[in-house]
Amino acid sequence: MQDTTDFEAKRDIAEIAVERYKQGRLTRRGFIAAMGALGILPALGTKATAQAKEIIVVNWGGTAKDVLQEVICDTYTAETGIPVIVDGSGPSAGKIRAMVESGAVVWDLCDSGAGSAIILEQQGITQPIDYSIVDKSKVLEGTAYNNGVGNYVYSYVLATNPKLLGGAVPQSWEDVWNVKDFPGMRTFRKSVRGQLESATMARGVPLNEVYEVLGTEDGIKAAIAKFRELRENIIVWGSGSDSQNLFLQEEVAIGNIWSTRAHLLKDQMETGSFNVSFNGGVIAPGIWVVPKGNPAGTEETMKLIAHGQKPELQVKWLEMIGSGPINPEAAALVPAELAPWNPSSPENLATQILYNDEWYAKNQIAAEELYVDALIN
Amino acid sequence: MPRINEKVSYWMLVVPALAIMVIFYIVPVLGIWKIAFTEPETGLTNFVAMAGSNAVKTSFVITFRVAAITTIGCLFLGYIVAYAISNYASRLTPLMVALVILPFWVSVLIRSFSWIVLLGRSGIVNDALKGAGLIDAPLRLMHNELGVLIAMIHVMLPFAILPMLTNMRGISGAYVLAARSLGASEWTAFRQVYLPQTMPGVMSGALLVFVLSLGFFVTPALLGGGRVLMISEYITYQIQEFLNWGLGSALSVGLLVATALVLLIAARFVNLRSALLERK
Numbered sequence: 024m025q026d027t028t029d030f031e032a033k034r035d036i037a038e039i040a041v042e043r044y045k046q047g048r049l050t051r052r053g054f055i056a057a058m059g060a061l062g063i064l065p066a067l068g069t070k071a072t073a074q075a076k077e078i079i080v081v082n083w084g085g086t087a088k089d090v091l092q093e094v095i096c097d098t099y100t101a102e103t104g105i106p107v108i109v110d111g112s113g114p115s116a117g118k119i120r121a122m123v124e125s126g127a128v129v130w131d132l133c134d135s136g137a138g139s140a141i142i143l144e145q146q147g148i149t150q151p152i153d154y155s156i157v158d159k160s161k162v163l164e165g166t167a168y169n170n171g172v173g174n175y176v177y178s179y180v181l182a183t184n185p186k187l188l189g190g191a192v193p194q195s196w197e198d199v200w201n202v203k204d205f206p207g208m209r210t211f212r213k214s215v216r217g218q219l220e221s222a223t224m225a226r227g228v229p230l231n232e233v234y235e236v237l238g239t240e241d242g243i244k245a246a247i248a249k250f251r252e253l254r255e256n257i258i259v260w261g262s263g264s265d266s267q268n269l270f271l272q273e274e275v276a277i278g279n280i281w282s283t284r285a286h287l288l289k290d291q292m293e294t295g296s297f298n299v300s301f302n303g304g305v306i307a308p309g310i311w312v313v314p315k316g317n318p319a320g321t322e323e324t325m326k327l328i329a330h331g332q333k334p335e336l337q338v339k340w341l342e343m344i345g346s347g348p349i350n351p352e353a354a355a356l357v358p359a360e361l362a363p364w365n366p367s368s369p370e371n372l373a374t375q376i377l378y379n380d381e382w383y384a385k386n387q388i389a390a391e392e393l394y395v396d397a398l399i400n
Numbered sequence: 401m402p403r404i405n406e407k408v409s410y411w412m413l414v415v416p417a418l419a420i421m422v423i424f425y426i427v428p429v430l431g432i433w434k435i436a437f438t439e440p441e442t443g444l445t446n447f448v449a450m451a452g453s454n455a456v457k458t459s460f461v462i463t464f465r466v467a468a469i470t471t472i473g474c475l476f477l478g479y480i481v482a483y484a485i486s487n488y489a490s491r492l493t494p495l496m497v498a499l500v501i502l503p504f505w506v507s508v509l510i511r512s513f514s515w516i517v518l519l520g521r522s523g524i525v526n527d528a529l530k531g532a533g534l535i536d537a538p539l540r541l542m543h544n545e546l547g548v549l550i551a552m553i554h555v556m557l558p559f560a561i562l563p564m565l566t567n568m569r570g571i572s573g574a575y576v577l578a579a580r581s582l583g584a585s586e587w588t589a590f591r592q593v594y595l596p597q598t599m600p601g602v603m604s605g606a607l608l609v610f611v612l613s614l615g616f617f618v619t620p621a622l623l624g625g626g627r628v629l630m631i632s633e634y635i636t637y638q639i640q641e642f643l644n645w646g647l648g649s650a651l652s653v654g655l656l657v658a659t660a661l662v663l664l665i666a667a668r669f670v671n672l673r674s675a676l677l678e679r680k
Contacts, residue, residue: 202444207520208543211625213637258543259626273522274543388644395637399462399629 027383028117028136029216029307032177032281035263036342039086039344041177077106078327082134084111086344091134094339095331107327113311116143121206123148123314131324137380140171140272140310150313156325161332161350163367165377166308172328173308175346178250178282178303178366178375179217186296187276196225196303199277200249202256207276210269211250213259215390216383217305220376221279224303234379241260243390249396259398264390270297282366285346299364307378308349322390341365408637429656432649439646446650456634456651460658463630466548466620467613468666473553473603473608482601486568498635500561512619515551516542519623542626551619555636560605567601603670606661614659631655 066154078099078117078218082091088111091266096107112118114133120143122128135143143149159167166173180201180205185192187207193199199209199221220233223246228236235241258275260266266280270288311331313324329335338356347366348354354368362368366375403411436446452455485496503511518524519541526538541547571594579589617632624630629637631651638648 202482252629258628261621261626270518272516274520392455394455395455395629396458397632398627400454400458 027138027380027387028116029138030136031262032307033397034083034085034113035281035283039287041265064139076319077108078131078323079108079110079129080132080134080327081110081112081114082131083113087111087346090340090343094336095327096202098336099103099327099330102330103207103326105323108148115363117147119143119312119314120146120148123316128314128316129318130314131319132327133312133314134174135171135310135312137166137168137308137310137378138384140168140312141380141384143312144168144170150315150316150317150321152313152328153325154310155319156322157328158332161352163306163308163349163351163372163377166310166349168310170313171310172205174311174328174331175340175349176306176308176366178301178304178306178371179212179220179279179283179378180285180366181221181300181302182270182280182285182288183297183298183300184270184273184276184292184296186293187273190228192298193277194300194302196221197227199279200225200253202253205277208258208274209253209256209282210258210260210266210278211277212266212279213261215387216395217378217392218250218279219243219246220305221303222246225249226296230303230374230376234382235375237382237386243386243393247390247393247397250394254398257398267291282364283345283349286364301366302377304366304371305374305378306347306366306372309346317336373388426502433541433653435645435650436653439649446646447648447654448451449491450650450654455629457632458655459629459631460626460654462654463614463632465524465657466545466552466628466630467610468553469549470613471606472557473567474556474560475606476603477553478550478557479598479602480565482561482564483558485565485572487573497565500565508618508642509622510579511555512551512622515547515554515619515623518545520552526585543627544622544625547623547625548620548628551623552613552616555619556613557618559608563604563608564594564598564601566603567598571597600671603666607666607670611659614662617654 040329059222078096080091080096082088082377088109092107096109099105099107110130114130114135116135116139117285119130119133120138141151147201151169152167152172154167157172158171162173163176166176181193181196183192188205191205193205198205211221220238223236223242224230226249228246237246258269260269260278260280263281263284264276267277267284267288268279270278271291282299282301282304285297289298289299311328315319317324331348334348334350334356337350337353338358340346341348341353341357341361341364345364345376348357348400349367351367351369354362354365357365357368363371365371411593437443439446473494481496481500485500485556486495516523520526521538521540523541525541526535529535530538535666541550575597576589579593580586584592615632616630617636620628620630624633632655635648635655637652638651
């Protein structure tokens with residue numbers, strides 16, 4: 024099976040840290056600590072003599088590293104006295120595997136993706152999640168795997184600039200494909216991730232049938248044809264910051280972008296010139312995995328995962344960095360003004376589908392080729 | 401001091417540069433060729449995939465079209481500049497040449513970003529045109545082929561001007577004067593006497609710009625909006641997005657071969673030796 028984890032999305036969350044710092048939302052100390060840690064990462068990796076009572080959590084660096092440390096790890100230390108350290112070096116499936124196979128495991132808990140989690144489980148690299156400690160009901164349905172469990176979510180959302188559109192704002196992907204009533208440029212991701220779903224919905228396919236339709240060759244071709252039809256109005260974004268720039272410079276009026284970037288844009292754009300709809304969004308989870316033979320032991324690590332599930336901590340993630348709570352209970356605690364921007368609020372969940380890693384493992388490469396062809400040929 | 405054999409001293413001068421080329425260019429390029437034929441399996445899989453892909457074909461067409469239009473644009477604008485400098489700007493020549501070379505001091509990345517500021521939907525050009533009442537809605541000047549061409553011609557212009565300038569400065573004014581004194585009109589004298597003498601410069605400028613444009617990456621990636629996908633960008637896309645080193649390498653082999661073919665074809669019509677080595 025092919026690894027479908029979207030590492031770019033993860034690195035992007037790291038980049039958002041820089042933005043947050045610029046906006047004064049992170050302290051200088053926190054920022055420098057995060058960046059410094061990024062630079063000395065190899066040193067952390069060689070720390071083979073990790074103390075038994077210390078947990079090493081690994082994510083993708085940047086702001087997310089800082090936020091993870093502050094929100095989940097430091098609070099855990101305060102409660103239990105066990106030091107928890109975040110390493111931002113990016114726990115790719117390959118690195119985790121190399122570590123476990125070499126027998127020198129220094130990581131306890133890794134921020135992975137569903138695609139990697141499934142592969143690592145098949146290869147026997149990761150431990151089963153102990154669902155007597157970690158609460159299955161405290162994660163979004165469909166994100167509790169045998170050897171992995173959801174930790175936060177982000178979505179592909181419909182972002183619009185009502186000012187450029189003269190007040191006529193598209194409410195669905197069908198509207199996005201309606202160039203007559205909603206003129207202006209659109210932006211879509213350079214990759215098919217989270218994009219073919221929109222095109223399929225624009226064909227009038229209901230939410231719960233999207234991946235079923237995309238499962239057939241005709242379904243993929245039809246979605247690609249939708250992009251061919253719209254391409255004169257498309258500018259593609261490669262990185263998360265690209266998508267943000269396109270909105271900031273008013274190059275596009277409509278777009279399919281990450282909710283984490285939308286979270287930044289809502290603060291950067293003038294009131295009334297930026298809007299997000301989760302209608303027809305695709306929600307993607309980050310997944311915790313625990314390598315076999317981790318130094319802190321299974322139980323300690325499971326307790327840390329369970330700690331991170333607390334709704335009040337999950338809400339902090341959203342406030343600080345725009346990643347949505349994986350725990351559905353957290354929605355009730357989200358401040359009213361942030362609720363519309365929360366990918367996992369009940370209202371927003373009802374209109375979205377869960378990113379399907381199995382579909383990507385099977386179809387992504389072939390679909391990418393067709394997608395590029397539709398855009399340029 | 402004993403006289404060093406001429407041949408030895410020749411090689412001593414050449415070896416340092418040659419060594420750098422071999423170690424840092426030829427060897428890695430061969431590595432890329434190897435990957436193209438061995439990953440994910442040994443054989444021609446990658447080349448078959450490449451030949452069967454419409455996206456790759458289109459990307460090659462776009463690459464050659466953009467390179468060709470850029471070359472024509474650069475030659476046209478560059479010829480005028482080179483002609484003006486070598487024939488009219490006697491006292492100002494050093495200043496003019498400095499102005500041509502100046503852009504080399506600024507990175508291509510920054511020059512391309514500047515075009516984003518200029519050509520954007522709410523960029524300087526559009527705002528000025530709107531302010532002057534010439535247009536109602538902003539023109540689409542970038543995120544399409546037009547934007548790529550404007551910026552590429554700008555970036556490549558010095559590469560066209562410099563060879564033509566060197567060539568023109570070596571042409572004696574006596575020939576045109578002789579033609580004029582024999583009764584040729586100004587236009588005829590230019591077309592039949594001056595222009596043919598500048599052809600070596602034009603050809604070397606054309607080749608330089610065309611070949612550099614074929615492999616150009618930064619400007620199309622920034623100003624193309626993803627739809628002017630040149631081969632070099634497609635290669636990075638394959639390698640970074642899909643970790644598909646095999647196809648990425650096969651594409652770069654394809655680009656190298658295509659570029660070599662262009663040079664070979666050009667060699668049939670142009671004396672490459674005189675175009676590239678003797679600009680007079």
